[in-house]
Amino acid sequence: MQIAVKRLKVWSNKAEMEFAVEVExxxxxxxxxxxxxxxxxxxxxxxxxxxxxxPNLSVLSHLHGQHSAECLLDWDRRMSIAIGSAEGVVYLHHHATPHIIHRDIKASNVLLDSNFQAQVADFGFAKLIPDGATHVTTRVKGTLGYLAPEYAMLGKANECCDVYSFGILLLELASGRKPIEKLSAAVKRSITEWALPLVCESKYDELADPKLNGKYVNEELKRLVLVALICTHSRPEKRPTMLEVVELLKGISKEKLAGLENDELFKAPRAADYNDGTSVAEDSSDFISEEKELKEETGL
Known part of the structure; x- marks a missing residue:
C-alpha cells in the first residue's frame, strides 16, 4: 500500500493542538x-x-500548480470533483455526530485519488459543533480569499462559513482563476467581484476556464457558477446548506435551479449585498500574523 505521511516541522503548543484536533x-x-x-x-x-x-495530488496543483499545464481536469472531472467534495462536506455538516465544520475548505485541501475522485483533507482547523449550538466563537483561522466576511469580522464560525469557502472553490473549478488576483501593486480583485457582473450579463462563456478549450456542458457550467455565487452571498442566511448545494449541482430540481437563476443577486451587482471580506481579513494584523505562524508550523 502506498501511503502519505504528514510530519510536523516545528513543535509548539499551537501545532500540537492542531495535530490532536486532526487526529480526533x-x-x-x-x-x-x-x-x-x-x-x-x-x-x-x-x-x-x-x-x-x-497520486493526483490536489485540485490546486491542477488549476494553478505543477500539473496546470497538463490540462488533466476535463469538464466531467471538474463536475465530479465539485459534487464529490460537496458530499464529503455534507457528511461533516449533517451526518457526523457531533456536526463538524472544516474551517479551511480550499483547492489545496481537496485531494484527488487515482481516478480523480475528490477527497476533502486537512482537519487541523476543524471544530465540533455541540447539539443545539448555532455557532462557535473562535480566533479566525483559514486562508485569505476563502474567508466568509462575517467570520473574518466577528470570529463566529458555523456551517455557513464552510459553504462560503466551498463557493469560492466552485468558482475556481469553473474558471481556473485564483481566489484573489493582483491587478496592480495596490489593487486586488476577488474571484467573486470578477464573476458576478458576468453572470448578471449572462456571459457564462467568459467564465469558463480557457484551458477547457470550450469543451464543457453549458448548462452544467451555468449551474456550477450560479451555485458558487449564491454560496458566497454576503448574508449567511441567503446561502444554501451543503445538502441543497449537492441537490443543485446534480440538477435534481429544475424548479429550484430556475428559482436560483432568478435570485435578486443576479439582477444587478450591488456592493452592499456583495462583499467577500478580503479587505477586512487583510486589515486584521492578528489574523495575518497567525496565518504566517501556521504556514511555518504546519508546512510539510
Whole structure:
C-alpha cells in the first residue's frame, strides 16, 4: 500500500493542538470523499499522521500548480470533483455526530485519488459543533480569499462559513482563476467581484476556464457558477446548506435551479449585498500574523 505521511516541522503548543484536533476528527469520520486516517505517531516531539496516498495530488496543483499545464481536469472531472467534495462536506455538516465544520475548505485541501475522485483533507482547523449550538466563537483561522466576511469580522464560525469557502472553490473549478488576483501593486480583485457582473450579463462563456478549450456542458457550467455565487452571498442566511448545494449541482430540481437563476443577486451587482471580506481579513494584523505562524508550523 502506498501511503502519505504528514510530519510536523516545528513543535509548539499551537501545532500540537492542531495535530490532536486532526487526529480526533479523522478518527470520527468515514466517507468516500473524506481523506482516511491510517495511523499516527505522537512520541516525544515527533508528530506524524499517515494517510492514503493521493497520486493526483490536489485540485490546486491542477488549476494553478505543477500539473496546470497538463490540462488533466476535463469538464466531467471538474463536475465530479465539485459534487464529490460537496458530499464529503455534507457528511461533516449533517451526518457526523457531533456536526463538524472544516474551517479551511480550499483547492489545496481537496485531494484527488487515482481516478480523480475528490477527497476533502486537512482537519487541523476543524471544530465540533455541540447539539443545539448555532455557532462557535473562535480566533479566525483559514486562508485569505476563502474567508466568509462575517467570520473574518466577528470570529463566529458555523456551517455557513464552510459553504462560503466551498463557493469560492466552485468558482475556481469553473474558471481556473485564483481566489484573489493582483491587478496592480495596490489593487486586488476577488474571484467573486470578477464573476458576478458576468453572470448578471449572462456571459457564462467568459467564465469558463480557457484551458477547457470550450469543451464543457453549458448548462452544467451555468449551474456550477450560479451555485458558487449564491454560496458566497454576503448574508449567511441567503446561502444554501451543503445538502441543497449537492441537490443543485446534480440538477435534481429544475424548479429550484430556475428559482436560483432568478435570485435578486443576479439582477444587478450591488456592493452592499456583495462583499467577500478580503479587505477586512487583510486589515486584521492578528489574523495575518497567525496565518504566517501556521504556514511555518504546519508546512510539510
Amino acid at each position: 476528527i479523522l478518527a470520527r469520520v468515514r466517507h468516500k470523499n473524506l481523506l482516511s486516517l491510517r495511523g499516527y505517531c505522537a512520541e516525544g516531539q515527533e508528530r506524524l499522521i499517515v494517510y492514503d496516498y493521493m
